[in-house]
Amino acid sequence: MASVDFVNVKKSFGSHPVIKGVDVEIADGEFVILVGPSGCGKSTLLRMLAGLENISAGEIRIGDKVVNRLAPKERDIAMVFQNYALYPHMTVAENMAFSLKLKGASKAEIETRVKPAAEILGLTPLLDRYPRQLSGGQRQRVAMGRAIVRDPQVFLFDEPLSNLDAKLRVAMRAEIKELHQRLKTTTVYVTHDQIEAMTMADKIVVMHDGIVEQIGAPLELYDQPANLFVAGFIGSPAMNMIKGRLDPENASRFIALDGTVLPVGKPVEAAKGKDLIYGLRPESMRLDGSGIPITVVVIEPTGSETQMMAKLAGVDVACVFHERVAARPGDIINVAIDTRSTHLFDAESGRRL
C-alpha cells in the first residue's frame, strides 16, 4: 500500500490541454474518487497514473517513487476498466491468474492467491467459466478479482459500474466499499456519477475542464461547496440557484431579482452591492404556514418523501419534503428556509462567500 501524489500534473493532446495543472494528495489506504462531467479529464488523469498515457508536465508519485517514466507493470498498480476488459479466451481462473503467470509464479502459488480472491468475491463456482458465460455483475467481479490477486499498492477503477443496471450498481457499490474496508488498499476511482462519489469515497476530487474544483470529504463538499460548479454538481436534486443582491441595510436579507426576500444564514457584509447567487438545497425547506409562498408546478410523492418543482422568486426550484404534502399543481404553499444551509456565491467569479 502506498500514498499517491499528483504535483502540478499537466497533459495535452497535441496543442489541446486536457489537464491543466492538478495537485492531489492521496493518503495511504484512502478511497479517493475523481468525479466530474464527461470530458473533464478525470479518466485521463487515472490513465496517467496507470501509465497508459504519458505525462506532459508535473510529477506523479506512488509512495516515494516518481513514476512518470515507469512502465505500467513497474508501478505496482491494478486497474478495473469500464468494459471489464476480461480476456475472452481465458476462463475466470485464467483471467485472474494471468498477471501471476507472467511473473513466473508457480502453480501452487497461483492457486493460493486466486482461491481466496475468488472466495471474497463469490466467484468460486464460476472459476471454470468463460467471460461470455457470465452476467455483467459477475464480469465486474472477475475484473476486480484480477486486480485483487495482484495485491497491488494502488487500485484504479475507471467508471467500473457504468455498464450495470441501476439495481446492480447499488449492490456493487456496497460490495466495492466493503472490499476496500477489508483490504485497505489505496484506491483511486473515477466516475461521473456524483451519488457514487458521495456514497463510496473517503475523499472526493471534483474536476471540471482539466482543473480540480474542490477536494474534500463527501459531506464537506455538500455542506461547503467552494464554488457554483461544485454546488451544482454535488447533490441530487441539484442545488437551487437564485440571482439577486443583499439588502444594503441588512446583510442577512437576500433580495431576489423579483423582490422576494430570502433569509441568509451567515451574513457577509463585504458582499453588499455585488451581484450574488443564492444557493438553496432542495431539502432545506420545510412547510411553514407563515413562511415564504411558493407555487407548486409538479408534485412527485415517492412515499418516503415528496419531491416538488415549484416557483420561488420567479425561478423554478426543486424541493424535497420529508413529509407528505397535500397540494396540487397551481396551489400556493408556504415554506420556511433552514438558514443553517443557505449558500452565497459571487455571481461573477462563482466563488463561495
Added chain:
Amino acid sequence: MTAQILSAVFTIIIGVGGCVVYFWTANRLLDVIFPSRGVSGAAAIDNLRRQGYIRPWLFVGPAMLILAVYLIYPVVATLILSVHDRTGQNFVGMANYSWAFGDREFLQAIFNNILWLAVVPAACTFLGLIIAVLTDKIWWGNIAKSLVFAPLAISFVGASVIWKFVYEYRGEGQAQIGILNAIVQYFGGNPQVWISTPFWNNFFLMVILIWIQTGFAMVILSSALRGIPDETIEAATIDGASGFQIFWKIMIPQIWGTIAVVWTTITILVLKVFDIVLTMTNGQWNSNTLANLMFDWMFRGGGDFGRGAAIAVIIMLAVVPIMIWNIRQANREGGGH
C-alpha cells in the same frame, strides 16, 4: 472495340433488366392471384399468409434453378463419368480410381498438392498477419497495405506472366533479363533455369500464389485485429505483459477464429490451383498438381473422360470437409458467440 463495349452494355441491361422484370412481374402476379385488398377481412388474412408462404420461393427460385443446372447437375454427371471408360459409354466400376492411385504422375500431383497445402496457406496467413500488425504501427501503413493488396486484383494468369519474367532464363553469355537471375548474376552466382528445377520449382510457383493471396489474408486479419478491444490490451499491459506476450497471448487468441477462416479459405483455393501451373510449367518438370492433371486428362492429350472425372471427384472429396468447416467457422464468427 465500340461494338464490344456496346454489346457488353446491352448484355448488362438485358441481364439486370430481366431480373427486375421477373421479380416485379412475379410479385405482381402473386398480388393478383391472392389479393389482400378489396376482399373480406378473413380472406385478406388468408391471402396474405399464402403470399408470405409463396413469395420466398418465387424470389429464391431462379437462383436455385441456376445452382441446380450449373452446380448439382455437373457434380452428378462427374460422379457418373468417373465410373465409366474414356468415352463415357461403358461402365468400368472403380477402375479409374485404382488406376489413379497406381499412376506415377497422379501420385506426383498428390505429393505436389500436399506440398502446396503445407506451404501456401501457412505462408499467406503468417505474412498477412505480420503485415497487418506492422502496418498498424507506421504512418505509411495504409500505402504499404495497398501495395500488398494490389496483386489480389491481378488474375492468376496475369500474375504468372509477370512472374515468368521474374524467373526468365537466357542462355549462357546472354544478358539475363529475369530479375532473379540478374540479381544472382550480380552477386557472382550462376543463372538458373528456375522453373524447370524439379522439386524446387514447386516453391517458385507457390511464391506467385503467396504473392497474390497475402493481401487477402492481410485485409481480413487487419480488420479482425482492429476489432480487438483496446481495453484488453491495456489490461494486459498493466498485468505486466510485454509486447510479444500481448501479441501471442492476448491478440492472437482473440482473432483465432478469423485466422482459421483465412487459413481454410486459402487451403480450398490451393486445392484447386490450376492457372498458375498451367501458365508457368503446364505440369512439366514434376510440378503438376491435381487440377492441372485433371484438365490434361479431360480436355487435352489424355482425352479420357473417365480418368479426368475421377481426379475431379478426388479433388472435390478433399475440398468438401474443409469447406464445411470453413463455412461453420465463418458463420460462428459472423453470428457472434
